[in-house]
Amino acid sequence: MTPVILGAVGIGVILTVGSVQRRWDRLRAVCRSLLVSFVTLVLLFGVGEVYFRYLHADSEGTLAKSNWIDRFWHVNSLGFRDGEWTDFDLTGRQKILVIGDSFTAGWGIQDPQDRFSNVLARALSEDYLVLNAGITGTSTVEQAETLRTFPIPPDVVIWQYFLNDIEYTLLRLGLYEPPPPLPTLVRESYLANYLYSLTVMGLDSRYWQRLYAAYDSAPVWSLHAQEIDAMVKTAQARGARLILVIFPNMADPLGSIAYVDRVAQAARAADVADILTLFDAAEAMPLAERIVSPRDAHPSAAFHRYVGERLAELFFAAPAG
Numbered sequence: 001m002t003p004v005i006l007g008a009v010g011i012g013v014i015l016t017v018g019s020v021q022r023r024w025d026r027l028r029a030v031c032r033s034l035l036v037s038f039v040t041l042v043l044l045f046g047v048g049e050v051y052f053r054y055l056h057a058d059s060e061g062t063l064a065k066s067n068w069i070d071r072f073w074h075v076n077s078l079g080f081r082d083g084e085w086t087d088f089d090l091t092g093r094q095k096i097l098v099i100g101d102s103f104t105a106g107w108g109i110q111d112p113q114d115r116f117s118n119v120l121a122r123a124l125s126e127d128y129l130v131l132n133a134g135i136t137g138t139s140t141v142e143q144a145e146t147l148r149t150f151p152i153p154p155d156v157v158i159w160q161y162f163l164n165d166i167e168y169t170l171l172r173l174g175l176y177e178p179p180p181p182l183p184t185l186v187r188e189s190y191l192a193n194y195l196y197s198l199t200v201m202g203l204d205s206r207y208w209q210r211l212y213a214a215y216d217s218a219p220v221w222s223l224h225a226q227e228i229d230a231m232v233k234t235a236q237a238r239g240a241r242l243i244l245v246i247f248p249n250m251a252d253p254l255g256s257i258a259y260v261d262r263v264a265q266a267a268r269a270a271d272v273a274d275i276l277t278l279f280d281a282a283e284a285m286p287l288a289e290r291i292v293s294p295r296d297a298h299p300s301a302a303f304h305r306y307v308g309e310r311l312a313e314l315f316f317a318a319p320a321g
């Protein structure tokens with residue numbers, strides 16, 4: 001048994017003993033009253049635990065995200081959250097490969113058809129095939145490797161960048177600080193984990209302060225700029241046109257402008273001409289509409305739709321009519 005369960009059993013035993021003993025009448029009355037309240041709380045906790053463990057599905061901040069994955073996250077034979085690509089699909093079409101992290105893969109988006117890659121595919125003619133190779137949790141270096149080894153030669157690469165990519169650079173330099181461990185109850189109880197995510201986790205501004213400090217550190221930024229340059233060179237080596245899409249801090253787009261611009265400048269220095277920055281579009285959309293939920297700051301389906309339509313408008317000459 002876990003310490004939490006042992007503690008609950010211990011309290012229950014103490015209150016039960018106090019309720020049946022006959023030596024102290026007042027203590028017996030108090031214990032009986034407390035025992036009723038305790039049993040009620042245990043029953044409520046048990047119902048909540050069953051619900052969040054087996055029924056509730058949430059994409060972020062809770063143990064119940066395993067339910068969300070089981071219901072909404074399905075991958076193809078190559079491990080990407082996309083359909084199977086047949087020779088018939090590939091023949092005679094311009095292949096657009098979308099590379100990125102959880103934003104590209106569509107974390108928090110239940111229906112993959114709502115992702116910006118799929119919105120783009122619907123906006124283009126049948127001359128194009130859009131392939132989604134987003135992998136949750138990957139960084140610039142890892143995405144460059146995905147691009148280098150991708151088995152289908154792309155004609156166009158859309159590289160989605162998010163500002164937390166610099167965490168991998170911190171890791172390489174031995175400067176990454178992992179988040180503090182969760183309390184035992186929060187790690188073990190689905191209900192407690194959910195309540196914790198509502199009251200404590202939220203959209204943590206301190207996390208972003210640490211990221212911005214990394215961009216402002218000359219040694220960290222110097223190495224990260226090299227990683228960006230290597231990604232660009234990987235696309236060039238594959239003979240593909242590169243389009244860069246930079247997502248801001250979705251909870252505070254204006255606060256991240258300087259860092260989005262810094263990444264864009266590094267890409268331009270590496271000869272990337274096609275760049276879409278999204279802080280203005282994110283700022284123009286209310287927070288509740290542009291993110292998945294108050295605990296999940298991934299872009300919403302509405303924001304994905306904007307990005308896909310904007311990509312078609314800016315960078316592709318012949319969107320479907």
